[in-house]
Amino acid sequence: MSEDRIIVEGGKALAGTVRVSGAKNSVLKLMAASLLASGTTTLSNTPRISDVLLMADVLRHLGANVSFDADTITIDTRTLDNYEAPYELVRKMRASTAVLGPLIVRFGEARVAMPGGCQIGSRQMDLHFSGLEAFGVEFENSHGFINARVSDVGLRGREVALGFPSVGATENLMVVAAAARGTTVIENAAREPEICDLARFLTAMGAHIQGQGSPVLTIEGTSSFSAVTGYETIGDRIEAGTFLVAGALGGGPVTVEGFNPEHLRVPLAKLEALGSQLATTEDSVTITHEGSFTPTDIQTLPYPGFPTDLQPQFMVLDALADGMCIITENIFENRFVFADELFRMGATIHIEGHHAIIEGIRRFSGAPVEASDLRAGAALVLAALNAEGSSTISEVRHIYRGYEDLTGKLQGLGASIH
């Protein structure tokens, strides 16, 4: 699959309707959280992407049975008999660390390979460790593995404060707190919609969680969880934002449906600042764009601020704007590597640490480019939609991780892509 390339003939007008799949950054955590209960869980509206297939392999390695039928995943955890997530699986997908909390609850111990860094940053786990230690989890990390064990007194509810509202740390802490004896308060918790989706799923399993979506979570521990059937995953707001940028580039009107526009308030405001017209319903946004793009400064922040996962896609719009603007990346220390590939298509962007100083150009020129990570890869496809001539994007396995049938969905809008 890694030899696959995506070839785009730029300059086509785009119009029509596209439906997003379920949210990658929710479904991976719901799959992991299903380990808390012994039984059969079914999740619907799930995307068929390689990260979901990888998470299924992790769960199978732990002894669960996982099967797929259309957009539904069935997970039977009654045969769970292993609490080790091996390096060869975890190194392929950092999100495998989402099984850490559930395994600690289910087995009282867990052995998860350290995920290592990735293209966009070092991806530490110190906030996971310090938070879980407060609940009574003891860590002994050696030989590239996280070795976690619950102390003899068991998991106890605690008041913890996160130094940074880490999405992954909030999720692991929420899962362990749901099973810890007594009350837990998590201050400075992440507020992403995917956190709320996980809280809703855990509640359906029997957890008692309040405050999701706010910086303060209050959780009453419980001793037993039951498997949930027919749980519908939220739509993927990052995929939706990616298609809205395609609509702005291709003129539209493009309707993106199957997600909650409330989950994209800041990106929608930025699209309007860039000069697009938007019409919103409770599960769709229609975008139209005529004329040039207005230079618009963007800074990425934890939710509800502008999401780092849409930074490369919006850089494509700012790189075509009439004038100068600055994009500031506050979440990951190395998420501008994408700009190097955009240079090859003619962009004029100057990187100064966390700032990208952008001087807009009239149009990209088609070129062979290489995807470095999931969102940068999608952004290169977007740039190619605008470019004069043909572009070839290689290393597209990164794109398959988080986008179900990206080329098919863009063809449906009139793009010349395969």
Ligand code: EPZ
């Ligand atoms: C999740 O990653 C998402 N991945 C990321 O999406 C997303 O960019 C990120 O949240 C921020 O929204 C999944 O949900 C699978 P973090 P996560 O913990 O949980 C630092 C995509 O393209 N940090 O909020 O790993 C960390 O290094 C992916 O779909 C610590 O320092 O994000 C980073 O700089 C990319 N110590 C920042 O916090 C810790 O213990 C944000 O990390 C944990 C994190």
